[in-house]
Amino acid sequence: MSSAIYFRSLAARCRTSARDCRDLFAKKEFRRLAREFQTRADQLESSGLSSDPGWWPTKPEQARRFAGDR
DSSP: OOHHHHHHHHHHHHHHHHHHOOOHHHHHHHHHHHHHHHHHHHHHHHHTOTTOTTTSOOSHHHHHHHHTOO
């Protein structure tokens, strides 16, 4: 999964949470986070870094390390 796709999925989750949330402060924060994640995804795609392995583990051993498997 590329970094841009990851950030877009986070943005979508935040927008969904904002839509379903009844707390006005939390709703505002979800929307702010969604904008930040969407902006970051756009930046990654425009700079060509969407598949940069530094942003998201691309190898199985990296994913295990981040998940706590040693």
